[in-house]
Amino acid sequence: MEAVRVERGTITQEAFGRGTIESEREAAVGFDLVGRLSEVLVDEGARVSLGQELARLETDQAQADLRAAQTGIGAARASLQRLAAEEDRARALVATAEREDTRNQSLFDAGALPGQQRDEASDRLRVARADLDRVLAQRSEATRGIDVARGGAEQRRVAMVRATLLAPFDGLVTRRLREPGDTVTIGSTVLRIVDTNRVYVNAAVDETMLPQLALDQPAAISFPGTKEAVTALVSSISWEADRQTHELLVEVTPERLARRVAIGQRADVRIEVGRQEDVLRVPIRMVHHDETGAFVYADHGGRIALVRPSFGLTGNELVEVLDGLAEGDIVLAAPGVVATLPLDRRWVAQ
Known part of the structure; x- marks a missing residue:
C-alpha cells in the first residue's frame, strides 16, 4: 500500500509545447550582379562580424x-x-x-x-x-x-x-551554397547567415491552453540529450491555430544560452500558466474518478476510507486540495495497477 501525507507547498501548472530553435535574424546573402566566384572566404560553422569579407567575384x-x-x-x-x-x-x-x-x-x-x-x-x-x-x-x-x-x-x-560580399551582421554561417568557379546571378544565394545571439523556440501548444497563455510568462526550454533547462519568457503568441493539429505557435525566448544550439534543433518548452504558493497538495496519481467525481482513499483511524475533497489548480504531478483533507492526512493507493481499495479495511504501508 502506498501512503502519502497531505502537505503544503507550491503547485505550478504548465503548458507543454514542442518546437525548433529559430533565429530572429537570418539572411541569404549573395551578389547583386552577375559574375564568376573567385573566392569564398568562410566555411559552414564560421562566425562572422558585421562588414567582414565573405566572398569575391572575379574582377x-x-x-x-x-x-x-x-x-x-x-x-x-x-x-x-x-x-x-x-x-x-x-x-x-x-x-x-x-x-x-x-x-x-x-x-x-x-x-x-x-x-x-x-x-x-x-x-x-x-x-x-x-x-x-x-x-x-x-x-x-x-x-x-x-x-x-x-x-x-x-x-x-x-x-x-x-564584387566583394560583406557580412550584414554578426552571426554564424550555416550554409555554403556556392564554390569558387561557380557563376552567380543577381539574387542567387552564396551563404546563409543567422544571428545566434537572438534565437527563440517556436513551440506548438494545444489550443485549449490559449486562455491561460500570456506574454512574459516564465518558461523553461529543454533540449534532447540534456537534463538542464534554460529559463525563458513567452515573447509571442500566434493569432491562428493549425486547423488540423489544433495547435498554435508560441514563441519562447531564452534569457541566456550557455550552451551551443543549432538553428532548427528540436526543443521542448514548458510554460508556467498558473502558480499557487503554500497550498495543500497531493500527487495526482492518488486521485481517482468515478461517475460521481474525483475522490481519494484516505486513512481514517487505521482503516481505508473514501473521501471526496475539492480540488483546485492541477500541475504536472500535484493537485491543489481546497477542502476535505487537512495537512498531515494520509491518502492511500494500491500498488501496481490495482486502483480499487476495499473500504473500512485496515491497511499496511509497503
Missing part, C-alpha cells in the same frame, strides 16, 4: 574596363586642354576681325575705302566667328565626354566594390 574584366575608362578620361582632358588653347586663339581672331570690320565700315562710310575691301573684312569676321563656334562645340563635346568617362569609371569602381 579582371572590371579592372580592365576601369583602366580603359581612366585612359579615356586622360585623353579627354588632353583634348580639352588643346581645345582651350584653340578657343583662346579663335577668340583673338574674332576680336581682331571685329576691330578690322568696324574700322573698314567707318572708312567705307567716309568714302575712303572701296566696297570690296569692306566686304572682305566682313567675310573674315564671319569665318572667325564660325571657327570660334566650331571650337566651342568641340570643347562642349569634350566636356561631355569627360563626364561620360568619369561616370563609366565610377560604374567600374562600384562594380569592383559590389
Whole structure:
C-alpha cells in the first residue's frame, strides 16, 4: 500500500509545447550582379562580424574596363586642354576681325575705302566667328565626354566594390551554397547567415491552453540529450491555430544560452500558466474518478476510507486540495495497477 501525507507547498501548472530553435535574424546573402566566384572566404560553422569579407567575384574584366575608362578620361582632358588653347586663339581672331570690320565700315562710310575691301573684312569676321563656334562645340563635346568617362569609371569602381560580399551582421554561417568557379546571378544565394545571439523556440501548444497563455510568462526550454533547462519568457503568441493539429505557435525566448544550439534543433518548452504558493497538495496519481467525481482513499483511524475533497489548480504531478483533507492526512493507493481499495479495511504501508 502506498501512503502519502497531505502537505503544503507550491503547485505550478504548465503548458507543454514542442518546437525548433529559430533565429530572429537570418539572411541569404549573395551578389547583386552577375559574375564568376573567385573566392569564398568562410566555411559552414564560421562566425562572422558585421562588414567582414565573405566572398569575391572575379574582377579582371572590371579592372580592365576601369583602366580603359581612366585612359579615356586622360585623353579627354588632353583634348580639352588643346581645345582651350584653340578657343583662346579663335577668340583673338574674332576680336581682331571685329576691330578690322568696324574700322573698314567707318572708312567705307567716309568714302575712303572701296566696297570690296569692306566686304572682305566682313567675310573674315564671319569665318572667325564660325571657327570660334566650331571650337566651342568641340570643347562642349569634350566636356561631355569627360563626364561620360568619369561616370563609366565610377560604374567600374562600384562594380569592383559590389564584387566583394560583406557580412550584414554578426552571426554564424550555416550554409555554403556556392564554390569558387561557380557563376552567380543577381539574387542567387552564396551563404546563409543567422544571428545566434537572438534565437527563440517556436513551440506548438494545444489550443485549449490559449486562455491561460500570456506574454512574459516564465518558461523553461529543454533540449534532447540534456537534463538542464534554460529559463525563458513567452515573447509571442500566434493569432491562428493549425486547423488540423489544433495547435498554435508560441514563441519562447531564452534569457541566456550557455550552451551551443543549432538553428532548427528540436526543443521542448514548458510554460508556467498558473502558480499557487503554500497550498495543500497531493500527487495526482492518488486521485481517482468515478461517475460521481474525483475522490481519494484516505486513512481514517487505521482503516481505508473514501473521501471526496475539492480540488483546485492541477500541475504536472500535484493537485491543489481546497477542502476535505487537512495537512498531515494520509491518502492511500494500491500498488501496481490495482486502483480499487476495499473500504473500512485496515491497511499496511509497503
